[in-house]
Amino acid sequence: LGPGGSDLGVCAGHRGGISWLSLSPGGQRLLTGSEDGTARLWSTADGTCCALLQGHESYVTFCQLEDEAAFTCSADCTIRKWDVLTGQCLQVFRGHTSIVNRSVGPGALTTSSSYDRTARAWSMDRGQVAREFRGHRNCVLTLAYTGAPWVEEATAGGLLVTCHQTLRGHTGAVLCLVLDAPGRTAFTGSTDATVRAWDILSGQQLRVFREHQGSVICLELVNRHVYSGSADRTVKCWLADTGERVRTFTAHRHSVSALKYHAGTCK
16 A cells, blocks of 8 residues: 555465465565465565465465565464475474464564464474463464563573463454564454553553454554554554554455555555
């Protein structure tokens, strides 16, 4: 979406809906994950498909693009690492017992969430589960990572997994979240059609962003602005500090399932 809210280009080729997308750090490439069980790498300059990532046995729920590697999550209960230059699958992470929804994390450790009600931390070197996070009574749909000391507690024997806070207030399932680690604030989107801002340390609800007419499916936080994509087919831009709506983008004909912001452009 351009400054005026119009679409700047279309990447077409998947045979199913697009469940997630990810931009390369420089913004030159776009990775999309689809219900057709594949991920595709695109050039943002002209919309051409540069690589097709095939191997999952069910639909792709999430994808993450890095400089030379890509990660995908799938309903086949696995996470896969790919070489984006060749399209070759480099590693398969197995351990979840149901749909894997998300994976995040820097360097040698990545963390995933699943319908099996757990989040799991994986050793990238060994491809094995390093830690398991239990406590949710329903599926874990989304997660975000921060290395701040108030999120993790170190012990002499390794890492003590501690639930620091439970954020309560949504009247529907929480579908997405983004963290403002320096501000110690979380933003969550829900099937109750709201975005909510929270103080992570106290668990206090700070603000409620209301105007969407459908579930809030995806969020992006950029330059003190929150962008929300919804089942009402719109993307809305909000001031993070006040909850005031700045703009509504209305180009989509179906639910907005994923969005990314780069250099003044929302994709």
